[in-house]
Amino acid sequence: MSSPPAPRVFVVLALVLAMTAWTAHAAGDAEAGRRGFAKCASCHQVGPSARAGFGPQLNGIIGRQAGTSADYKYSAAMKNSGIVWTEERLAAFLKSPDDVVPGNKMRFFGIRSEQQVADLLAYLRKYQ
Ligand code: HEC
Incomplete structure (x- = not known):
């Protein structure tokens, strides 16, 4: 008598689900990032009505040249940094702003958790 195929199917399914969850985790979770953006929202806005506040608006920040949002007055350090905000640069900046610029x-102490940074980037990617 051959064993029924069902258990093996379940094992495969469970593996696929686990891998999908893992991939989503590694890539950052936009919903967690939305909650995490509370840390930034006292100074930054995103979305259709975003404008400069205490800090510049962050729409389209991935790939944007640093210090170039038109309605914001940047420090000379940011304006002249010559940085283009790749995801890698953003991640480094969010971990330790003063080391990058x-x-x-x-005035932000930085985020230690790799996961929180990845989540924030996933959130910001929605406003490209
Ligand atoms: C206390 C206010 C404050 C908080 C909180 C804050 N920022 Fe900022 N942020 C600023 C200011 C002010 C600048 C402009 C810096 C300059 O001109 O030197 C800035 C600049 C930036 C820039 C560069 C923008 C550009 O146009 O080049 C990015 C990206 C950024 N912040 C992301 C974030 C994110 C993401 C968070 C939350 C994790 C955050 N900031 C939290 C005040 C803040």
Whole structure:
């Protein structure tokens, strides 16, 4: 008597689900990022009505040249940094703003957790 195929199907399914969950996790979770953006929202806005507040609006920030949002007055350090905000640069900046743009005026202590940074990037990617 051959064993029924069902259990093996379940094992495969479980594996596929686990891998999907893992991939989503590694890539960052936009919903968690939305909640995490509360840390930024006192100074930054995103979305259709976003404008400069205490900090510049962050629409389209991935790939944007640093210090170029038209309605915001940047520090000279940010304006002259020559940086283009790739995801790698953003991640480094969010972990330690002063190491990436020394003398910038974003008063933010930085985020330690890789996952929180990935989640924030997933959220910001929605406003490209
Ligand atoms: C206390 C206010 C404050 C908080 C909180 C804050 N920022 Fe900022 N941020 C600023 C200011 C001010 C600048 C402009 C810096 C300059 O001109 O030197 C800035 C600049 C930036 C820039 C560069 C923008 C550009 O146009 O080049 C990015 C990206 C950024 N912030 C992301 C974030 C994210 C994401 C968070 C939340 C994790 C955050 N910031 C939290 C005030 C803040």
